[in-house]
Amino acid sequence: MPVQGLRAVSTARNGVGAFILQCKRLDFHYCDWAGSSRGMNAFLKNTLPAFARANPQVEINVSPRPRKHPVIKGTYINGREKAVCVRNLEKEQILKKAELLRDASGEQLKRVTKPISSTNESVRGIWSPYHGDSHTL
Amino acid sequence: MNRLRLERWCGQVLSARPTRACHAHLSISRPCAARSLNVRYQSNSAATDASSSEAPSAPAATAAAAAATAAATAAPSLSSSQPSATSPAEPATSSSSSFSSPSPSSEPISSLPPSSAEQDIVYDYETLTQYPSPPPELARSSAKLAALHARLGLPERFPLETLARALVDPSADPAPRFNNGSLRTLGNNLLGYYAAEHLVCKYPRLPLTVLFQAVYAYIGPKALSQVRHEWGIELAAEPGGEVDPGLLQFARLTPGETPAEGTSGRPNEEMGWRRGMSSRVVYDNMYGEPKTEMEASERPELAPGVTVEDKRGETAEHAGANCVRAIFGGLYLHAGRPAAKKFFHDHFLSRQLDIAALFQFNQPTRDLSRLCAREGFEPLIARLLSETGRHSRHPVFVVGVYSGKDKLGEGIGGSLDEARIRAAISSLKGWYLYSPMDTRVPSDVEGQDGASVSWKPVYVDGGEVVV
Helix, strand or coil: CCEEECCCCCECCCCCCCCCCCEEEEEEEECCCCHHHHHHHHHHHHHHHHHHHHCCCCEEEEEECCCCCCEEEEEECCCCEEEEECCCCCHHHHHHHHHHHHHCCCCCCCCCCCCCCCCCCCCCCCCCCCCCCCCCC | CHHHHHHHHHHHHCCCCHHHCCCCCCCECCCHHHCCHHHHHCCCCHHHHHHHCCCCCCCCCCHHHHHHHHHHCCCCCCCCCCHHHHCCCCHHHHCCHHHHCCCCCCCCHHHCCCCCHHHCECCCHHHHHHCCCCCHHHHHHCHHHHHHHHHCCCCCCCCHHHHHHHCECCCCCCCCCCCCHHHHHHHHHHHHHHHHHHHHHHCCCCCHHHHHHHHHHHHCHHHHHHHHHHCCCCECCCCCCCCCCCCEECCECCCCCCCCECCCCCCCHHHCCCCCHHHHHHHCCCCCCCCCECCHHHCHHHCCCCCHHHCCCECHHHHHHHHHHHHHHHHHHHHCHHHHHHHHHHHHHCCECCHHHHEEECCHHHHHHHHHHHHCCCCEEEEEEEEECCCCCCCEEEEEEEECCEEEEEEEECCHHHHHHHHHHHHHHHHHCCCCCCCCCHHHHCCHHHCCCCCCCCCCCCCCCCC
């Protein structure tokens, strides 16, 4: 057998072709009594239906969390979870937080130092001292 | 239980899909005569069940029936408010004809008893726990399922009932009308066809061993299982009727149990004969492996009437891969070939695979010289192009392989032999990975959607070198 095949598995490139939003689920927790949930309750009544309609790919759960501060929790495809406490926030601010959770990738926040990160190999190739014009001293 | 109640509440007020946000309550309207546990194996398919509930005869229909009709307008293939809408001449209906036509009682949909408030069956928790998988009617009230539908960008013609059915493994529900056994067979064959034709047309000189592994890398069980995870399909802890239809349902392997294995289909299997490459095309699966995965039709323990205790489990990888195949098969049935091909390009061919990394050569210099002899090239000469530090601890040699005046390949190595072998490998890869410009695959010009595209014959190679 002159040549054999090696086993490999292709890797996903989200956004090349199809884009899968990484936020799977958003859980909105509120309290009926506490004052810190006032903005959250207004958000749930007024803003959330439009937000859910605009983002059909996110499953949205609303549940009470009595005597606790209101929280938005996002669950992501990579299995991680992000929670944002929205106590005493207005509904516009809560919408910003919900959009932040929706747009997050679920990864831990990292400092990006390199301008470009790519899985493709360089088009130009690695510099070689043995090619090109020879340097004469 | 708490979670279920929560999602139901969310489903009615804050459903993710606007067209389905108008469920007044969770009572699912369906003819009560057609439902008992024993009827599962003879009852109509999910699409028939769904559409039968959408023919309100009286104008004073309940809010639930109106909601079901409003939801069905999103899926035109299922809307049967007019009896003529189910005629097979319509293209939208014909796409799902295989799904709804085989009614054992051969009873047309329009003659089913019209649903009304008195005939509704409200699934309570106790009833649901007796089903092996969730009833298809619950698909429209699942927020997870609607979110998955939107996340994958599936067309409106792809109903949520089919998506729910694609998530039920035969190990969870053996009833063939309620599991994904048939959809995944179709999806698997389509995926194999599209992947193979793409690879054969794009890389016409690919050796068969590498072609098998490239198909495996794109649509093998490992890749599809990863796709399942990347699509955000979660696994149900245990299958059952009360589980959310948006979760993948399968019976897990018990500790110590091995997956059911089918027969390879090879004659004289016990003799231990060599598996040649040509025989793999005939006998083995699309990755050149012996067929070990059992088809659902071959598994007697999944036959109707067998209790849950007798069923064999399934690994999460196989169940995940099969649900991806089933979704693809369902998309082909409901949305047609152009949508299925676009979906394949977007979700499977867009994945990254370095085909050059799939090659493993035994004797590349010998292969290359045989190849050149076959193609009538001049005999090969390896020339030293550049070197440094021959007597040092880290010598570097750059060797080029020449046929006459043409440089076929170049390699860098720490010894002359290593550099020569690397140069031969690079020449062979340059040959095998030849890719013609502007390739067209046969399925591009199939059917009516391909009538505007003219067929350009693809490059067919003489085959790999035989040593």
